[in-house]
Amino acid sequence: MSRISHIELDDSNLPPPTPEVEQERKVAMFDLLEENSFDLPAKDGKVDGPYKLALSIRERRLVFDIRNEAGDPASEIHLALGPFRQVVKDYFQICASYFDAVKTASPSQIETIDMARRGIHNEGANILQERLDGKCEVDHDTARRLFTLICVLHFGG
Secondary structure: OOOEEEEEEOOOOOOOOOHHHHHHHHHHHHHHHHOOOEEOOOOOOOOOOOEEEEEEEEOOEEEEEEEEOOOOEEEEEEEEOHHHHHHHHHHHHHHHHHHHHHHHOOHHHHHHHHHHHHHHHHHHHHHHHHHHOOOOEEOHHHHHHHHHHHHHHHOOO
16 A cells, blocks of 8 residues: 555646657656555554655645545655756756657667666656655655656746
């Protein structure tokens, strides 16, 4: 039961995403719901999962609004955006290079760029896991998918 069963992304105040960003979002959300590991630390009054997660940016902070299946509040985690800014910027730059390369570059060039893209994506997931330490527990694959959604939220910011 330590998992996310539903996810919402509050991107209502963002400009419409590019087709590439929209595709990244759809894949990340689908993959996240198919397989994830997400749990709150044991404490008095802990609300057990599965969890509904709403991700948003409010007042320059990343907000994880976590609820149980019935919609009862379980936790709300606020993270400063500063630690994510550079890795998100790097990720968007490498993604742009990747999408350009797919059109004209050789397979080996595309593979090289994709390896760099995965490396930056892993870096973002590691930062997220560090920032969530003690607040909630996520495995690396879940952190990667959540990092993709954080990038989508940064798209307009």
